[in-house]
Amino acid sequence: MSPVLAGVLQFLALAVALGLAYRPLGDYMARVYSSDKHLRVEKWIYKAIGANPSTEMRWPAYLRGVLAFSAVSVLFLYLMQRLQGSLPGSLGFVSIPADQAFNTAASFVANTNWQSYSGEQTMGHVVQTGGLAVQNFVSAAVGIAVAVALVRGFARSRTGELGNFWSDLVRGTVRILLPISVIGAIVLVACGAIQNFSGIHEVGQFMGGSQQWNGGAVASQEAIKELGTNGGGYFNANSAHPFENPNGFTNLFEIFLILVIPFALTRTFGKMVGSVKQGYAILATMVTIWVGFTALMMWTEFHHGGPAFDIAGGAMEGKENRFGVGGSSIFAVATTLTSTGAVDAFHSSFTGFGGGITMLGMQLGEIAPGGTGSGLYGMLIMAIIAVFIAGLMVGRTPEYLGKKIGTREIKFAACYILVTPALVLIFTAIAMAMPSTLTSMTNSGAHGFSEVLYAYTSGANNNGSAFAGLNANTPWFNTSIGLAMLLGRFVPMVFVLALAGSLAEQKPIPATAGTLRTEKPLFTGLLVGTVMIVAGLTYFPALALGPLAEGLAS
Numbered sequence: 001m002s003p004v005l006a007g008v009l010q011f012l013a014l015a016v017a018l019g020l021a022y023r024p025l026g027d028y029m030a031r032v033y034s035s036d037k038h039l040r041v042e043k044w045i046y047k048a049i050g051a052n053p054s055t056e057m058r059w060p061a062y063l064r065g066v067l068a069f070s071a072v073s074v075l076f077l078y079l080m081q082r083l084q085g086s087l088p089g090s091l092g093f094v095s096i097p098a099d100q101a102f103n104t105a106a107s108f109v110a111n112t113n114w115q116s117y118s119g120e121q122t123m124g125h126v127v128q129t130g131g132l133a134v135q136n137f138v139s140a141a142v143g144i145a146v147a148v149a150l151v152r153g154f155a156r157s158r159t160g161e162l163g164n165f166w167s168d169l170v171r172g173t174v175r176i177l178l179p180i181s182v183i184g185a186i187v188l189v190a191c192g193a194i195q196n197f198s199g200i201h202e203v204g205q206f207m208g209g210s211q212q213w214n215g216g217a218v219a220s221q222e223a224i225k226e227l228g229t230n231g232g233g234y235f236n237a238n239s240a241h242p243f244e245n246p247n248g249f250t251n252l253f254e255i256f257l258i259l260v261i262p263f264a265l266t267r268t269f270g271k272m273v274g275s276v277k278q279g280y281a282i283l284a285t286m287v288t289i290w291v292g293f294t295a296l297m298m299w300t301e302f303h304h305g306g307p308a309f310d311i312a313g314g315a316m317e318g319k320e321n322r323f324g325v326g327g328s329s330i331f332a333v334a335t336t337l338t339s340t341g342a343v344d345a346f347h348s349s350f351t352g353f354g355g356g357i358t359m360l361g362m363q364l365g366e367i368a369p370g371g372t373g374s375g376l377y378g379m380l381i382m383a384i385i386a387v388f389i390a391g392l393m394v395g396r397t398p399e400y401l402g403k404k405i406g407t408r409e410i411k412f413a414a415c416y417i418l419v420t421p422a423l424v425l426i427f428t429a430i431a432m433a434m435p436s437t438l439t440s441m442t443n444s445g446a447h448g449f450s451e452v453l454y455a456y457t458s459g460a461n462n463n464g465s466a467f468a469g470l471n472a473n474t475p476w477f478n479t480s481i482g483l484a485m486l487l488g489r490f491v492p493m494v495f496v497l498a499l500a501g502s503l504a505e506q507k508p509i510p511a512t513a514g515t516l517r518t519e520k521p522l523f524t525g526l527l528v529g530t531v532m533i534v535a536g537l538t539y540f541p542a543l544a545l546g547p548l549a550e551g552l553a554s
Contacts, residue, residue, distance in 0.1 A: 003302065003324055003325055003326060004298070004302055004326070006324065006326050007298055007302075007324070007325065007326020007327065007329065007330065008298075008326070010248075010252055010326055010327055010330060011294060011326075011330055013252065014252055014255055014256060014259075014330065017256050018256065018259055018260060018263055021256075021260050021264065022263060022264050022267055022283075023267060025260060025261070025264040025267075026264040026265065026266070026267020026268045026270075026271065026279070027267065027268075027271060028176075029144075029176060029261075029264065029265065029267075029268040030267070030268045030271035030272050032171050032172075032175045032176060033148045033163075033168065033171065033268070033272070034272065036054075038053055038167075039174065039175070041174060042167075042170050042171065042174055045170050045174075046166065046167075046170065049166065051164075051166035051167075052164075053164050053166055053167035053170070054164070054167075055164055056161035056162075056163065056164060057161065057162060057163065057164055057165060058160040058161055058162065058501060059149075059160065059162055059497040059498055059500055059501030059504075060501075061165075062149055062162050062163070062165045062497055063493070063494060063497045063498075065165035065166060065169075066142060066145070066146065066165060066490070066493060066497075067490060069138075069142070069165075069169070070109050070110075070139075070142065070490065073105075073109045073135060073138065073139075074105045074106060074109045074486075075105075076131075077104070077105040077108060077109065077131045077132075077135060078101050078102060078105040080126070080127050080130065080131045081095065081096035081100075081101040081104060081105065081123075081127060081131070082095050082096060082098070082101050083095060084096060084123070084124055084126070084127050087124065087126045087127070088126060089124050089125035089126040089197070090124035090125075090126065090127075091124045091125065091199055091200055091214055092124075092200070093121075093122060093123065093124050096117075096122065096123075099475045099478040099479055100116055100117060100473060100478050102478065102479065102482050103116055103478035103479070103481060103482040104116075104117070104132075105482075106482040106483075106485045106486045107232070107464065107482070107485055108131075108132050108135035108136070108139065108230070108232060109135055109139055109486075110139065110462050110485040110486055110488070110489035110490070111139040111140060111142070111143055111228070111229065111230060111339055111371060111372075111374070111462050111489065112231075112339070112341065112458075112459060112462040112463065112464040112485045112489070113136075113225070113230045113231040113232030113341055113464040114232075114341070114458060114459055114463075114464040114466070114472075114481060114485060115232055115233070115236075115464070115466075116472045116473040116477065116478055116481075117473065118235075118236035119232075119233060119234050119235055119236060120213070120214055120216075120234065120235045120236060121236070125197050125216060125217070128216060128217070128221065128234065129216075129217050129220075129221070132221070132232060133217070133220070133221045133224065135230075136221065136224040136225055136228050136230040136232070137173050137177050137178065137181075137224055137228060138169065138173060139228070139230065140172070140177055140224075140227070140228030140229065140230065140371075140372040140373070141168075141169050141170075141172035141173045141176075141177060141228075142169060142373075143229075143339075143371055143372050143373030143374045144168070144172045144176070144261075144265070144372050144373035145165055145168035145169050145172060145373065146373055146374075146377060146493050146496055146497065147265060147373035147374070147376040147377040148163065148168055148268075148272075148373075149162040149163060149165075149168070149496075149497060149500050150376075150377045150380060150496055150497075150499065150500040150503075151268070151269050151272045151273060151376075151380075152272070152500065152504065153499065153500030153501065153502070153503035153504040154273050154380075154400075154401045154403060154503055155272050155273045155274065156504045157504070157506060157507050157508050158505065158506075158507050159504055159505065160501050160504050160505050161504065162497070162500050162501060162504060176261070177224060177227060177228060180223075180227055180257075181220070181223040181224040181227055182223075184222075184223030184224075184226070184227060184253075184257055185219045185220040185222070185223040187250075187253060188219040188222055188223060188246075188250060188253070189219045191246055191247060191249060191250045191253075192242070192246030192247065192250070193218055193219040193222060193243060193244060193245070193246055193250065194215055194216070194218045194219065194243045195217055195218060195219040195220060196215040196216070196217070197215065197216065197217065198214065198215030198216075199214060199215070200212050200213070200214040201213065201214070213243075216234050218234045218235075218243050218244055221234055222234070222239075222244050222245075222254070223257065225340075225342060226239075226254045226255075226257035226258045226340065226342060227257045227258075227260075227261065227372075228372055229258060229261075229262065229338045229339045229340040229370075229371040229372045229375075230340065230341075230342075230464070231335065231339075231340040231341030231342040231343075231463070231464040231465065232341070232342075232464060233342065238342055238343050238344070239251070239254060239331070239342045239343060239344040240320050240343065240344045240345060240346075242322075245344055247322060248322060248323060248327060251322070251323050251327050251331065251344055252327070252330075254331075254342070254344075255330055255331055255334045258334050258335060258338055258340050258342070259290075259334055259338065259369060261372050262286075262338055262369035262370050262371065262372060262375040262376065263283065263286065263287075263369045265369075265372075265373070265375070265376045266279045266280070266282045266283040266286065266369075266376065267279050267283070269282060269376060269380075270282075273401055275401075275519065277519035278401065278518060278519050280519070281518060281519045281520070281523055281524050281527075282376070282379055282380070282383065282527075284521070284524045285368070285379065285524050285527045285528055285531070286367070286368045286369040286370075286375070286379065287368075288368075288524070288528050289337070289364070289367075289368035289528060289531065289532075290333070290334075290337055290368050290369065293333045293337060293357060293360075293361055293368070294329065294330055294333045296357055297329040297330075297332060297333050297354060297357050297358075298325070298326065298329045298330075300350075300351050300353045300354045300357065301325045301328070301329050301350065301351060301354050302325055302326075303351070317349045318345050318346035318347075318348065318349020318350065318468075319345040319346075319349070320344060320345060323344055323345070327344070328344055328345035329354075331343070331344045331345070332344075332345060332347060332350070332354075332357075332358050333357070333358070333361060335463075335465060336357075336358040336359075336361035336362050336366070336463060336465060337361040337362075337364070337366060337367075337368045337369070337370070338366055338369060338370055338371050338375060339366045339370065339371030339372075339374055339375070339461065339462045339463050339464070340371070340463070340464070340465075341458065341463040341464025341465040342464075342465070343465050346468045347454070347465060347466075347467055347468065348447075348451065348466075348467040348468040348469045349468075351551065352446075352447075352547050352548075352549075352550035352551030352552075352553070353547065353548075353551035355450060355454075355467070355547045355550070356450075356543060356546070356547030356548060356550075356551060358454075358465070359450070359453065359454055359457055359543065359546075359547060360535065360539070360543065362457050362458060362461040362463045363421075363424070363457055363461070363535050363538070363539045363543075364531055364532075364535045365378045365382070365417070365420065365461065365531075365535065366378065366461055366462070366463060367379040367382060367531065368531075371462065374462065377496050379527075379531075381413050381416050381417065381496070381499075382417075382527060382530055382531050382534070383400060383518070383527055384398075384400055384405055384409065384410070384413045384499075385410075385413055385414075385417065385530055385534065386523070386526050386527045386530040387399065387400045387405055387516055387518065387523075388405055388410050388413075389526070389530060390516050390523075390526060391405070391516075394514075396514055398410075398516075399509055399515060399516070400518060401518070402508040402509050402510075402511070403503045403506050403508070403509065404506060404509060408502055409499055409502055409503065412495045412496075412498050412499040412502065413495070413499065415495045416492050416495040416496065416499075417534060419487070419488065419491050419492050419495075420460050420461055420488050420492065421538045421539065423456070423460040423484050423487055423488050424453070424456045424457050424460045424461070424484075424539075424542075425539075425542060427456045427459075427460070427480055427481075427484050428452055428453050428456045428542065430480070431452050431456070431476070431477075431480065432449065432452060434476065436474070436476060437452065437476075439471075440470055440471040440472065440474055440477065441469070441470060441471075442469035442470065442471075443469055445550075446545065446546050446547070446549040446550040446553070447469070447546075447550050448469075449545055449546045450467060450546035450547050450550065451467045451469045451470040452470065453542055453545075453546050454466065454467040454470075455467065455470055455472055455477070455481060456480075456481065456484055459481040459482075459484040459485045459488065460484040460485070460487070460488035461488060462485060462488055462489050
């Protein structure tokens with residue numbers, strides 16, 4: 001079987017699996033967030049944290065809950081790292097330096113999981129499982145909660161109430177993320193991923209010295225790492241490491257875990273607003289971009305540029321033989337079109353255009369299908385921009401799902417789409433102007449610039465993957481990328497929740513003959529064009545200096 005055919009068959013198998021899970025999972029999540037009943041274990045949690053899950057919140061109160069919980073999470077995880085040397089199960093590792101501890105705490109709470117350290121050489125069992133793995137669950141649940149609040153803004157009328165943050169947080173964790181992660185971890189263990197709490201041990205001689213590995217609760221963290229679109233690996237090699245990702249089946253299974261909730265949330269959206277066709281329109285937009293990016297990545301990486309490529313069957317540099325070009329291309333697109341950041345190949349070793357595709361996937365806002373929750377609310381913001389553009393074309397007040405998109409709503413949407421590009425481009429410009437940045441760059445020229453641009457693109461968009469050629473473990477990069485991750489995560493949430501509150505206060509508008517049919521293929525095409533044009537116009541100059549220049553020169 002040719003490598004190209006193998007890659008296509010893997011993609012088709014993945015698409016079928018996602019299609020089978022779409023309806024039942026989407027319907028189940030809609031029931032979870034629409035139910036007024038609480039499980040017994042949920043009641044215990046509410047009592048422990050002192051929350052009343054039945055109290056409805058307006059958007060400022062909902063936002064305060066998000067920010068307060070996240071701030072406490074950052075502080076807790078920071079202290080755990082700073083005290084690691086005194087904690088049991090530290091495997092002899094010392095406490096984490098202040099700048100790196102801040103970066104890591106910001107990273108995992110912001111659902112980014114950027115890592116400026118080697119996990120197996122830095123973090124002990126307590127920090128890995130009691131700190132990082134816990135944030136993998138709750139940071140993903142926060143993202144889903146904010147998305148559900150926005151959906152309620154569309155679904156409700158004449159009220160500013162968006163639900164209860166604490167209830168949404170707990171339900172997302174207990175009823176969705178935890179049970180699916182348990183099943184995922186069992187599958188990974190059955191296929192060869194490790195799950196233990198062993199210490200450091202030697203595995204043999206290598207290049208005249210001993211080679212050491214430490215164990216860990218890898219399979220359980222790997223499952224939620226992918227399911228919650230987190231991405232932070234137990235080992236430095238991330239999902240290219242055989243302890244995390246043993247074979248071709250687990251590689252495809254991990255991609256499935258990355259994509260299944262973000263895609264299924266479009267069904268949840270359709271059910272909660274009372275029109276599954278609206279959910280299908282958003283799904284079609286996501287799928288169109290995902291398929292297009294995957295096809296383009298495969299073409300780029302399978303393109304033969306010489307005898308070495310002919311023999312290898314594609315651009316194999318930096319890729320695992322276990323997965324090949326096809327599996328690595330599918331994984332790279334899935335992880336950068338979502339906020340996952342996990343890697344099974346080194347993106348820095350992709351072709352110039354291939355590296356640019358991974359970067360552009362993040363720069364779109366990671367909305368195809370995006371992160372758990374963040375992908376849905378990001379795409380809904382773009383839908384509002386699209387109907388606004390359509391309204392300007394025909395001279396009508398734009399409407400979406402029976403709600404007017406007035407001056408207030410479009411300002412919130414515009415602020416949302418401006419925050420992340422501003423963070424990426426400003427921080428990149430500052431970093432490139434600093435002489436110390438040159439010492440962190442492995443490469444010069446276009447590829448070296450791409451390393452820095454990729455780092456801030458990944459951080460501000462809460463992705464977490466890296467180009468692998470940049471030494472980001474410096475006070476400047478740890479601090480600046482940490483700030484980019486926090487601002488890129490929580491400032492957009494302010495505008496999302498403010499928009500949700502504004503929409504919920506409106507009364508529904510009946511559809512007329514002039515109303516734009518947002519469940520039709522025409523709107524899907526308009527939405528795809530809006531996404532590509534907005535991102536393209538914003539980032540094209542920077543991309544031209546990095547991956548485009550490198551690709552044209554090769």
